[in-house]
Each structure stands twice: as C-alpha cells, then as structure tokens.
Amino acid sequence: MDQVISFLKENGGNHVSHLIFLQDKEVYWAGQQKVLIIYKRIANKLVVLGDPIGEELYIQGAIKEFNEYCESKGLKPIFYQISPQFMQYYHETGYRFLKLGEEGIVNLQTFSLEGKRCAKLRTRFNKFARNSYTFIVVKPPYSKELLSEIKSISDSWLGKKKEKGFSVVSFSEEYISRFPIALLFDSDKNIIAFATLATDYKKTISIDLMRKSSDSPHGTMDVLFIHIFKWAKDKDYQTCSLGMAPLSNVGNCKYSFISEKLIRMVYLHGNSLYNFKGLREFKSKFACTWEPKYLASKKTFLPAIFIQLLLLINRQPTPKYKVIGKIKYFFNKAG
Template sequence: MFEMTIFFLFTIGFVIYFLYRVNKRFSSDYEELELKRIIPFLEEKGGNHLSHLILLQDKDVYWAQDGRVLIAYKKIGNKLVVLGDPIGEESSIQAAIREFNKYSRSIGLTPVFYQISPRFMHHYHDTGYRFLKLGEVAIVNLDKFSLEGKQGAKLRTRLNKFTRNSYTFKVMNPPYSNDLLSELKVISDSWLGDQKEKGFSVVSFSEEYVSYFPIALLSDPEGNIVAFATLANDYKKNMTIDLMRKSSDSPHGTMDVLFIHIFKWAKERGYQHCSLGMAPLAHVGDSPFSFKKEKLARVAFLHGNSFYKFKGLKEFKSKFACTWEPKYLAYKKSFLPNVIIQLLLLINSQPHQKYVIDKIKYLFKKAG
C-alpha cells in the first residue's frame, strides 16, 4: 500500500512537471501563432469596445463563417460565454451568431453573449435569445469635451494645481524596458492592495499585456510615476482607457488629471471617442416600466455599494462622459440567477494565460 502511494505521488508530480515544462517551452510559440492571425484580422476588420481584451490570452477564439467573423469566448460550467458581439463583416454577424449557437449545442453547452450592443440585438432575438440590461458604457466625445465654463471648473482647477506643482504627462510606446515594467508592476500592486485581479471582461496587469499598448504616464516633480493607463483602440477612430492604476499615496485628483491629459492627447491624434468602460448597473431598472429582474438589479445598485462600488464608479465616469451606451446580456431560456452566478465566478476567477492543455495540443500538432 505504501509503495502504491509513493508511485501515485511520483506520477502526479511527473505530470505536473511535464505540463510546466511544456507550458514554459511552447507558450510563446503558441501565443505568437494565435496573435499572428488575430491582430491582422482586427486591423483589417476593426474591433469593438472589448476586442483589446482578447490580447489577455485567457479566452478561446472561434472563427465563424469561414474565418470572416471572430468570436472570443470562455467556458464555465455548462456555458460558453462570449465577450461582446462577434467581430467581422457585418453582413456575416447574424449567420455567425447562429453558427456559434449550433456549435455550442453540438458539444452539449449553452451559449451566452456578455456585453452585447443594441446594434445587433435583432440578430440575437431572431436566434432565440432573451436579454438583461447589464449597465452602460461611458463614452467621451473628444470633439465636445471641454474644461471651459462653469461645468468644467472643478476639473480645470484640479489640472491647474497639478501643473503648478510640476506634475508631468507623457505617452510612451512599446517596446518597454524591464525597469519601466517593474515600476508599473509596483504601482499596480500598490493599487490592488489586498484585492485580487479579475479576468475575462475586466483587464488585469501583466507585463506581456501592457506591452501591447501605448501607456499614458503621470509623474510627480521628482519624475516618479504616480499613475498610468494603457490606451487601447478598436482599430478605427475610437480609443479605450483600459488598465488604469495609481500608487496608494498619489494625491487626490490624480486619475482626473491623468484622464484629462489622455483626452487632449487622443483628440490631437484624430480619435473621435474615448470609452471609459462599462459602469455596471448604470441606468438599469430606473424606469417604472423596467422588468422585475432589472428592478431587482436596481436595488443592488442603490444598496450594494459595500460589495462593489457601483454608484462611485458611475459618478466618477459621469464627470467626463458625454453619452452612455447600454450593454446587454443575451442568454437562452434558463434559470437567470444561475447564469449571473456563473458570470460572477468567471469575472472573479484568477486571470491566466492560454490553457496548458491547449499548448499540449499545439505541441502534438507541431510534432506532426
């Protein structure tokens, strides 16, 4: 019995070591293979407000309609959860939704689309999906954004104070030095504190991920970085302030000033809009005609601030947003609380790179 136990433990240890070595040896090759197809596709077809999160490499990609449409998704439980709308030729979107629906059913799983836009809702509706409003994305119209007048007085005063105190702003482009990446990691860890990184639809820090994007930096008079943000885009004329972090001892108003500088920088470079990401539960259930399930969500928005800063997040983004774009959950007939729980587990799961098992498949494929 003792010998069998030792043999079992040795076997498990060997498998873990093997998987680690495979992961370490072939991860860069695997990711490069994927991105060599994904990035040119996004550059040609254009992305959306979430397409940059594909570069986190924590999702699978389904190529629909003979490669004309990209669908990024992740499995949890009995669901395949798609991040945002399918990306690609607009004339192929409806067929791609139906194709992915058929694919999911063929492997015994249920498709769910998370943060879809109103633009394609009729396609989901015609494929049998139901809807739940999740919140709204805050969008800054860069042509209209201004600090002039009474409305911009507080932000204008804050910006002037930082300028007088010799805080500086700049945007850097990759590649980045190890020293800079290490400094950003320290700031990110300071911002996180005891919190854990989230995943799927929420960006997380990794040196590999931030190295894909321009980085906006706000520095103090001594040249020390106090806040930064990665600047993603949809390969059109729209930008997203993506990962944003500040040091725990940064002065009050730091993120306001960083954002103002980013808006000016983006406008000078021809961007039309800047997305600040979704404010969960914003303007959900606040109409007397809202569905009961959305009115329940409204209660969470009003009274759940100790669990998640719903109101605070919306108030912060409202200082800048010109328009709000609603986002929805498209789901098949099922017990909605179960779907919500699975989504929360997915978003709060630890982010990681592409699955080791996928890399093993790639190893065998490469070996022929």
C-alpha cells in the same frame, strides 16, 4: 494570435476586443473566418465577450452558426456585454435580453474644460500643472525598470485585492507590453499613475488598465484622464471609451422586469461589495454619451448565469496559448 491581430487591423474591433490579449479566452471563427467570436467556457455554458467581430453582413449568420455549434456540443451560448447594434439578430435567433449597465463614451472632438460644468476639473488640472506634474505617452518595448515601477504602483493600488479576468483587465507584463502607456509624474519625476491605451482600430481609444499609487494626491485620476483626452484628440481619435459602469440605469422604470429591479437594488445598496454608484459618478464627469450593454441568453436560470459570470470575472487569467508577434503592430497610432 498573429491571425487575430491581422483580422482586427483589417476589420476593426469593439469595446472589449483588446481583452483578447489577456489570453484567458478561446477563439471561434465563424462564417468561413469572416467573423471572430471570443468566448470562455464555464460549466455547461460558452460565454461570449461582446458582439461577434467582423463585417455586419456576416454577423447574423455568425450568431446562428455559434448557436448551432453550442447545441451540437450540448452547451448553452451566452453573449455578455452586447451592444444595441445587433440586437435584432440575437432576437431572431431566440435570445432574450437583460440590461447590464452602460458604457461611458467621451466625444473627443467636442471635449473641453471650458464652462461652469468643468470648473472643478479645470482648477484641478491647472493646479497639477503649476506644481510641475507632467504627462507623457510611451510606446513598447519597455525597459525592465519601467515595468518594475508600474508593477509597484499596481501592487500598491491592489492592496489585498486579487486581479480579475475575462471582462476585467488585469496587470501582467506581457499584456501591458502590447499597448502604449499614459504616465503621470509628480514634480520629482516619480510615476504616480498610469493607464494602458487600447484601440478598436477605428476611431475609438479606450482607457484600459488604470492604476495609481496609494499616496497620490486627490484628483490624480481626473488629471490623468484629461491628459489622455487631449493626447487622443491630437492623434485624431474621435471618441474615448471609459468602459462599463456596471448596473447603471438598470431597472429604474416602473415597467422594468423584476430581474432588472433586483439589479437596481444591488446598484443602490451593494456598494460595500463594489462601488457601483461611485464608478458611475466618476465617469459622469467626462462621459458625453452612455451606450447600454446587454446580456443575451436563451431560456435559463438567471441567478445561475450571474454566479457563473462572477466566477469567470473573479478568476485570474490563465494564458491558453503563447502570443507570437511584434507588439508594436498592435497599436500603430501612438506617439
């Protein structure tokens, strides 16, 4: 893990590179250790999370190398949540694409609560301030008392739901102890919401694991997010990732593939299983731009892929190796 941390610090990561520290994935070094590929096996497939990480000069070769590695093992490579940046390289290696949704991104340099569009958010933010709600960002290492308190909030938020894994962050003391944590307190100095803050080691910060207590007031997460944007802007970050809005803006064109139109139906009518539309609407309060994310695969049966992806995501992380190293080195811009 020390090697991974050093590599990310030198080369930068991407929108999902912090999920390496869930410790439920394998690492493949390509291009003589110039490119980092994170994947997990299910059945006869190796599912890569995000694009390969490294200098662009080596990315195309790394995609081909991983493809050949999979072929030598009799396995099928799948790339999950790739960005448009490297699609030409996947295409030239024989991959086909399916849009999965969009990542919401906030431009911190232009972020403001001014104007008619942000009137409700501004009113809510000021109300919390008048009622003596406060915000801080703390850095590891953390006391047992703090970890216990936010664990209680996490459990309250989860209720009867189970933690997920692979591309979805989950609560574990070891994982959250690698990141700064944004905390929102009520007037009695009780924590009512928190979020871990990850980075790509470039100019982007990501709001990662976010949880609130079940009795927190309406608008709590709005206020927490606004505080995070202000804090990150002061720390000279350029953008803040809000993560994926799954299935968002997929299949809404008459020329879309049938598979994408089916995804559109799930987005419109699948809220009983997952609040797809609600998540998009919440993130739309803040997002300045939306970056599409795709699935890249060879010729294979798409329904089988989606079932296997669901199985991967709904499987709680099981650490594959022990993390070694000082947590303070993972994120050195917090304060």
